[in-house]
Amino acid sequence: MGVSQTFPWLKKLSLKGKIAIKEAEAVYQDYVNIGLKLNQRVKSGFYEYAYLAQAVRINKEHLNLLKAMQQVASIRFKAGSLTQTNLIQLQIEQGKIEDRVKELETLRHPLSAKLCADAGLKSSVDLPWADTQNDEIAQINKKNLNLFMLNHNPILKKTNLLGEKEKISLKLAKQEYFPDLTFGFNRIYVDGGDDPMNITASINIPIWFNRITAAKRQTIEKHESIFQMLKDQENQLSAQLDLLLYYFKDAQRKANLYTNTLIPKAKQSIDVALKGFETGKVNFADLLDAERTLLEFQLTAQRQKANSYMRLAQIEALVGEEFSIADQKNTKE
Numbered sequence: 001m002g003v004s005q006t007f008p009w010l011k012k013l014s015l016k017g018k019i020a021i022k023e024a025e026a027v028y029q030d031y032v033n034i035g036l037k038l039n040q041r042v043k044s045g046f047y048e049y050a051y052l053a054q055a056v057r058i059n060k061e062h063l064n065l066l067k068a069m070q071q072v073a074s075i076r077f078k079a080g081s082l083t084q085t086n087l088i089q090l091q092i093e094q095g096k097i098e099d100r101v102k103e104l105e106t107l108r109h110p111l112s113a114k115l116c117a118d119a120g121l122k123s124s125v126d127l128p129w130a131d132t133q134n135d136e137i138a139q140i141n142k143k144n145l146n147l148f149m150l151n152h153n154p155i156l157k158k159t160n161l162l163g164e165k166e167k168i169s170l171k172l173a174k175q176e177y178f179p180d181l182t183f184g185f186n187r188i189y190v191d192g193g194d195d196p197m198n199i200t201a202s203i204n205i206p207i208w209f210n211r212i213t214a215a216k217r218q219t220i221e222k223h224e225s226i227f228q229m230l231k232d233q234e235n236q237l238s239a240q241l242d243l244l245l246y247y248f249k250d251a252q253r254k255a256n257l258y259t260n261t262l263i264p265k266a267k268q269s270i271d272v273a274l275k276g277f278e279t280g281k282v283n284f285a286d287l288l289d290a291e292r293t294l295l296e297f298q299l300t301a302q303r304q305k306a307n308s309y310m311r312l313a314q315i316e317a318l319v320g321e322e323f324s325i326a327d328q329k330n331t332k333e
Contacts, residue, residue, distance in 0.1 A: 002186030
């Protein structure tokens with residue numbers, strides 16, 4: 001009976017330990033990436049839910065506006081200065097918005113359920129409406145965003161770690177040319193006498209040099225392949241970031257345009273049209289057109305504001321980190 005222990009040559013154990021660490025760090029980057037994607041999904045769901053709340057609010061406000069217009073129209077109809085066709089047209093417009101409000105309110109439950117599911121929550125009732133009416137328009141103030149992404153994106157980090165692992169594997173492959181040492185202890189049982197014991201030592205000399213060389217060449221080729229994959233990933237992600245930044249800036253520009261320029265002018269236009277309609281100086285078609293324009297502008301402004309935050313969430317997931325308040329320079333409405 002005996003025992004033996006093989007001791008790998010010099011740095012072999014140390015190199016194998018480093019390889020295991022790099023593999024574990026690469027797997028951890030998968031976990032980070034999943035977390036970023038989940039965070040993006042929750043944020044996108046929240047801002048879609050918030051937009052729905054604003055869409056319901058705006059349509060209800062316009063429904064009240066149409067009811068006020070109907071009162072004025074009824075007075076003018078009784079006075080004979082407005083046709084019944086115009087009155088019916090106003091009622092049709094009111095019915096269309098009432099239907100739109102019901103449609104939007106019906107959408108609340110599935111969006112609330114999806115948001116709860118993404119956040120890992122169970123909710124038997126709908127989430128309260130998110131009040132983002134006075135929220136600022138999102139902006140990004142982080143410089144060298146592409147360079148930041150190249151250093152923090154978990155996909156690129158994982159590929160880098162796998163490349164570093166192959167570098168260490170190459171060093172380990174070179175160590176295979178050196179022998180391992182084996183020490184042993186044996187005890188031989190003998191009937192009727194003392195049991196002799198001996199200590200053994202042996203050297204495992206590598207003789208299959210072609211196999212070792214082939215393994216070394218395979219490691220080199222694998223490292224080169226990972227390097228090329230890393231370059232391709234960097235190019236693909238940089239292009240994806242450029243496209244997301246375009247969508248973000250486009251939504252940001254439109255939100256600013258509608259909020260700060262077009263909506264104030266549309267409100268001014270409808271105020272003038274209402275006063276003119278009451279005195280008979282503005283016809284019904286112009287008043288209704290002004291109301292439709294204001295409704296469209298207000299919905300578009302809220303849609304683009306929500307889009308800007310949803311694009312921001314996508315950018316955060318891509319660059320590999322949530323932006324702090326200092327990284328988000330906000331412009332008030």
